[in-house]
Amino acid sequence: MNYKLRVTSYKLLFLFSAFCSFSVLHCSAQTKQFYSIEYSTGTLLGASSNFVNNYSWRGGHFNGQIFLIKNLAVGFRIGFNNYYSNVAPKMYDSGNGFRLYANTYRYIRKAPFQVGVVGHILPNGIVKPYLGLYLGLCYATETVMIQDIQSRKENYGFIFTPELGLFLKFGKNSPAGIKLSAAYNLATNKFSIGGKDFKDLQSLNVNIGLTYMLH
DSSP states (O other): OOHHHHHHHHHHHHHHHHHHHHHTTOBOOOOOEEEEEEEEEEEEETTHHHHOOSOBOOEEEEEEEEEEETTEEEEEEEEEEEEEEEEEEEEEEOSSSOEEEEEEEEEEEEEEEEEEEEEESOTTBSEEEEEEEEEEEEEEEEEEEETTEEEEEEEEEEEEEEEEEEEEESSTTOSEEEEEEEEEEEEOOOEEETTEEEOOEEEEEEEEEEEEEEO
16 A cells, blocks of 8 residues: 555544544434535555556545434445556567557546445434445446557446545534545456456545535
8 A cells, every 4th residue: 555545544544533532522413314525536456556556636426325214324426536657658569560669558447336325323423423335336447548559448347335434514503514434445347458357446545525414
């Protein structure tokens, strides 16, 4: 795991612990629904990280939760992440006398749609930590570009996501707040590109967004 991801994860864990302690002393009315727009960052894991190894700052999600009972909600997540690497220039030989010295650009883009169940520890607090488990479909594309030559694959797979997060209201009676979360994504997307075979698509994402809550 790279340095930036470790620092971000430690900060999120610290905020999660501090806010949970704070929320025990400050409570608000039962929330019935959440809707969030998030900025999403992350890194690929597993074999896919050998194809694109840079940390990604390109992503966004829209998600929501509807409470069934006090501590349990159903949720949905849709969004995208774009992972990108620029490989240093080198000489390529096509084998028929054509040679090209150029950079290689690699992209993996994924767009999941998921539904799941979410458990809330302190649903009435100003700070609302939660744990969610999501399942769904993931559309992905993988691209290699050398100068103006492009190879592109697209595929679909199932995706499983455990997510740990919290909502922080702007005030006791405010309907709006901030959402912080960390999610591990395991998708079954399989693809072959750049002479390599990949059997799945894994990522770890850290997200921050704005939330509107309905009571």
